[in-house]
Amino acid sequence: MRPAVSISPLTSVTILRAHSVAEVQLFLILTPCPACGMVAQRPRGGVVAPNANHDDFRLYAACARCLRDYPSVFVIDPPPRRGPGGGTMAINPTERPSEIIDLAGWITLYRHITERVWREMDKHTARRLAWEAGLCLDEALKFYLARENFPPESAFFSSRSLVTFRANRAQFDRRIVLHHRSQAPQLTDVETRMDGEHERSWWRFWQKHVEPRARL
Numbered sequence: 001m002r003p004a005v006s007i008s009p010l011t012s013v014t015i016l017r018a019h020s021v022a023e024v025q026l027f028l029i030l031t032p033c034p035a036c037g038m039v040a041q042r043p044r045g046g047v048v049a050p051n052a053n054h055d056d057f058r059l060y061a062a063c064a065r066c067l068r069d070y071p072s073v074f075v076i077d078p079p080p081r082r083g084p085g086g087g088t089m090a091i092n093p094t095e096r097p098s099e100i101i102d103l104a105g106w107i108t109l110y111r112h113i114t115e116r117v118w119r120e121m122d123k124h125t126a127r128r129l130a131w132e133a134g135l136c137l138d139e140a141l142k143f144y145l146a147r148e149n150f151p152p153e154s155a156f157f158s159s160r161s162l163v164t165f166r167a168n169r170a171q172f173d174r175r176i177v178l179h180h181r182s183q184a185p186q187l188t189d190v191e192t193r194m195d196g197e198h199e200r201s202w203w204r205f206w207q208k209h210v211e212p213r214a215r216l
């Protein structure tokens, strides 16, 4: 069952599986702090280096308002890339759909980022945001089965998402999603890379341009 949640037998910490730091960042944008209810959670520190398990790249998060740790730990798989090309923003390099953000979540992110594009005065930033909005639709499209125009109900991880789907079925028609996807710009590898900057830099890009304003 999704979301894929497992309990580590050693630490009793809930583990959520993500495909990239960017996917975690987007999840946090959608997820209010369980303690104070504000959308103000951030990655806490960097990705922790692997220990006994070579795939065990972990990321922690905490609320910027009430400072409480997010109760789950994110395991990043595949491991984050470093070095040349490591600065490009890939949400999910696999063909598998996200295990932490459901189809309704990706559509919400697409709309949210697209609204930012309309308000963005800087052309370069607007173009990059529009490209990133398109990446969210790529993730949405991974939930559809071949030759089906409507997603399976398993694409929705919560009863709230499922209610949204049932009430707005037409918006989840694959042909509509593909139409919006075709409107998003395609950027070159060079354009998507943030030259000479560490990957943490694009966390800040997300925080600055995408994340809802926390009322601090």
Ligand SMILES: [Zn+2]
Pocket (backbone or CB within 6 Å): 033, 034, 035, 036, 037, 038, 063, 064, 065, 066, 067, 068
């Ligand atoms: Zn909080």
